[in-house]
Amino acid sequence: MITGGAGFIGSHVVRLFVTKYPSYRIINVDALTYAGNLENLRDIENASNYVFENADIKNEAQISKIMEEYHIDGIIHLAAESHVDRSISGPMEFALTNVVGTLNLLNIAKNHWENFEGKTFYHISTDEVYGSLSMDDPMFSETTPYDPRSPYSASKASSDHFVRAYFHTYGLPVKISNCSNNYGSHQFPEKLIPLVINNIVNNKDLPIYGKGDNIRDWLWVEDHAKAIDVIFHKGENGETYNIGGLNEWTNLQLVETMCDILDEKLNREKGTNRKLITFVKDRLGHDKRYAIDATKIEKDLNWKPSIEFEEGLEKTIDWYLQNQEWVKNVTSGEYQKYYDEHYR
Numbered sequence: 001m002i003t004g005g006a007g008f009i010g011s012h013v014v015r016l017f018v019t020k021y022p023s024y025r026i027i028n029v030d031a032l033t034y035a036g037n038l039e040n041l042r043d044i045e046n047a048s049n050y051v052f053e054n055a056d057i058k059n060e061a062q063i064s065k066i067m068e069e070y071h072i073d074g075i076i077h078l079a080a081e082s083h084v085d086r087s088i089s090g091p092m093e094f095a096l097t098n099v100v101g102t103l104n105l106l107n108i109a110k111n112h113w114e115n116f117e118g119k120t121f122y123h124i125s126t127d128e129v130y131g132s133l134s135m136d137d138p139m140f141s142e143t144t145p146y147d148p149r150s151p152y153s154a155s156k157a158s159s160d161h162f163v164r165a166y167f168h169t170y171g172l173p174v175k176i177s178n179c180s181n182n183y184g185s186h187q188f189p190e191k192l193i194p195l196v197i198n199n200i201v202n203n204k205d206l207p208i209y210g211k212g213d214n215i216r217d218w219l220w221v222e223d224h225a226k227a228i229d230v231i232f233h234k235g236e237n238g239e240t241y242n243i244g245g246l247n248e249w250t251n252l253q254l255v256e257t258m259c260d261i262l263d264e265k266l267n268r269e270k271g272t273n274r275k276l277i278t279f280v281k282d283r284l285g286h287d288k289r290y291a292i293d294a295t296k297i298e299k300d301l302n303w304k305p306s307i308e309f310e311e312g313l314e315k316t317i318d319w320y321l322q323n324q325e326w327v328k329n330v331t332s333g334e335y336q337k338y339y340d341e342h343y344r
């Protein structure tokens, strides 16, 4: 069972597992919130080892029924409310989905599995639980103390604690990974990279929070999916693995680079897109810098990022340019209202 499989990262994980493991039956459990979209999985939706279940991770009856019906023996849990800005304007939904939803899944898995032999509960988390780094701080490692600072990261930290509590208290076979910022195809355009591509295409302002000097460590989403595959199969129960790209960029550097790439791709005069950059009011509690030390997964499980950022960024931009219909579908309706309210 993969939860949140209709979302950005989840759809890449579902695709990888459905195509790589024909002998597994993959059950994608997703409530199809604004961020979930079955279009993301059109290419594999008819595969004989793939099933979609429209269900809410908070709903005990729905999830229990799925566990029983499909004899679920492995769970990769990605379903979540994932956007920091939305957590600032509406924290409650984040507590309900990310904390209560995860607790509900843990409880159902514990009660449903008669013994834990060969079972796996793998929880997908974020580097944001470790807090914010200054420029001179060392990167986050698996032993960095938790210090969440946004309602989103607080909800993810809380869910991580529950997952570990189920390991220590009940012996549930759990694994956790904490990953840095993902980029790639099918990411909802509320997040920085697809938002900037979409706004450039439409000649709209590019809103940069504060001075644009906040730093993120970007990882190609398909490399995250591969790391999830490796951890699910080879990671130790009770262990945590950090996943990152060793690829730190300030937001301004990143947006300027995207402007330049898109000047060329859209046949605009050099420098045209940079004129769209607009500095706006900073995000409340904006974390300064994230950076992941991924030595453990590299050494223990032989995983490392496969592609360079420049290549991944160009592929990502090309995907959005070639899939304008997808962008149009997901940005109509609710997104317009969110955008107008948030950036007004």
Ligand code: NAD
Binding pocket: 003, 004, 005, 006, 007, 008, 009, 010, 029, 030, 031, 032, 033, 034, 035, 036, 037, 055, 056, 057, 058, 077, 078, 079, 080, 081, 082, 083, 097, 101, 124, 125, 126, 127, 156, 178, 179, 180, 181, 182, 183, 188
């Ligand atoms: P996303 O917002 O694109 O997708 C979330 C998916 O979860 C959607 O398909 C949505 O419909 C589904 N969902 C939400 N609430 C649900 C509920 N109550 N029941 C069932 N399904 C529900 O998120 P994403 O960016 O793909 O992130 C996936 C996971 O990875 C999250 O747990 C997130 O915290 C984590 N993560 C994300 C990043 C990143 O850069 N995007 C980095 C590290 C970790």
Ligand code: DAU
Binding pocket: 082, 083, 084, 085, 125, 126, 127, 128, 179, 180, 181, 182, 190, 191, 192, 193, 195, 207, 208, 209, 210, 214, 215, 216, 251, 283, 290
């Ligand atoms: O680090 C992992 C996390 O990365 C994940 O856990 C989250 O689910 C994911 O959304 C992402 O969080 P960020 O807040 O880092 O991503 P976002 O794309 O929202 O913002 C990236 C940076 O860009 C951040 O410093 C805020 C800034 N930003 C963002 C938006 C949407 C802007 O300057 N302007 C914007 O309009």
